[in-house]
Amino acid sequence: MFIFSSRSTLRSILVLFAVLAPFMSYAQNYLPILQYHHVSQATPFSTSLTPEQFTEHMNYLKEENFNVIDLKSALDKIKAGTALPEKSVAITFDDAYRNIYENGFPILKSHQFPFTVFINTLQIEQKNRHFLTWTQMKEMSEFGGVFANHTFSHPYMLRKIENETDEEWLVRMKREVSSVEEALVMHLGSSPKMIAYPYGESNDVIQQWLTSEGIVGFGQQSGVVNADSNFANLPRFPAAGHYAKLGPLKTKLASQPMPLVSYDNGGIYADNEPVSISLTFKEGNYRLKDLTCYVSGQGKAKLSWIDAHHVVASAPKAFTAGRGRINCTMPDKSAKHYHWFSNVWIRPSADENYIQN
Template sequence: MKYFLLLCLSYLYLNANAHIFVYHRFGDSKHESTNTSLQELEKEFEYFKANNYKVVTVSKIVEKLKNKEEIPDNWVAFTIDDAYKSFYQNGLELFKKYNYPFNLFVYVEATQKKYPDFMTWDEIKESSKYGEIELHSYSHKQLVKLTNEEIIKDTNLALEIFEKNLGFKPKAYSYPYGEYDERVKNEIKNFGFEYIMNQNNGSVNEKSDLFDLNRIALVGKINLEEKIKYKTLEANWIEPQVYPKDGILKHIKVEVNKDIKNAKLFISTYGWQDIKVKNGIIDIKLDKKLNLNRNRIAISTDYYTISNKLLIK
């Protein structure tokens, strides 16, 4: 048993793991589900400072990935989705105080149409002095529910307006709501972005997919020590790939490292259960109704070393 545990640990932690986090609103108590208070934000920044973490842009991490270099364990990156005005009015000063860079992903329609809760193009330009500005779609619709043609139209429009107002092309894209499947991923990838970001728990290491980078959401009061424990489990999801037409999850098949003999399975609304792994294959027959429009399936060895699959109705 001891040998088995050591073998699994040596495999799972062979690669150094950096962490990328995603924020939305700052100091905006009207929207608790997406808000981080300024007190909480400073507490988190103090934690990273006290524990010798190095805050970098996602581009620095991507550079390591492209060069097939190990990414230091103490690297973290901060991303901000949507470009809410509360970032410019409240959050930006703390990023400047700690000299922490960031990647801001712009919901283009909201800025272009001057929705009052969102940053203006001038505010985004000002923010670009301290971080990198990237793309978060034009209309912020659920991409899995759009046709390929609609995805292409939305992204082309976003790119056109983004470049016209900021004078450069974005290098990266983050999915609205963090929702995607292989079809969506391939359509967005075709635009030539250097990297694409999801919103799945996990880390980034030298084997990570540039077009499927994990980001851990930070919202409300969180236990940062728990969040930083997340690692990415290398896994090849064979089945399922998309939400089943009848809404019934019947089969899960995932390929993992052959040294792993036991794992845990998570399904939204059903929680965790122990599962067996045979010769590196998780192969489970099920008959479970998916109860949500957005369902998460996860495979883990210890709750923290994890691989995710989203199924969107």
């Protein structure tokens, strides 16, 4: 307890606080994570942004005083209930493309931004000239680069091969993961125990096994990580292709977690019926009347309120084969930020032999 000897002392302290306030870093308990693949003009549009666009993104983070932090350390703090610096964000890449080293790494190094690359090691072992080498990864490790698991061969993790039993499928998936863990330790000295699922595919069986191994998993649904998140299937924001423009990126960087108690998506697979998702919100002063949900390729979802804190968002029609999602956003009380939640479903084709459990 502070005891002030005079009003002048109190006044001096208040003046000092006013001077220092703009420079103080207020804590946050959530983390937006950016997902990149290629940094190149000569690669597929959907997973690429140009070196100029990537430079624009990184310069924006620097100029706007974002705290670009190490992903693994940030997740450990969130799980432990330890606050992150204000405006914290993490940067990730998938697939270990060499253009990350050639075009992305120089700007990351110049800004001293840490980053994580999820690597699939088959192409590295085959010395594919389009993929990173272990020597390049060691160099990047000296300047904030962390390398994590993206499986050995980048499979669709929920598809069985012909005549494969469920037990054989799980053994194969475990080997896809464990072989990369072994390679990371062998070539780089350690593993951060994180995996990005190829194509965002995982199920309860895979997630439970990874959790038992102490490995954190990432899907391809968008959203913000906080202590309530499923650490076996965390969201990230794609920042390439159609999402490479700076305007949408600013919105994502200012996003916060959706204040959910729970959700029910009816399972990971879609069929010939429209999907729906049930959302139950926490008690609090939220702008629930301004909640909006969009269905990929279909426009707005229908919202059916069960009660004041429980809504069902339904797609207008069934998804075609592949992946479909519902993205839900809601402005916060200030209208300067959005709460964000997303769910992805898989609509298998008849010949794709997806695991059913």
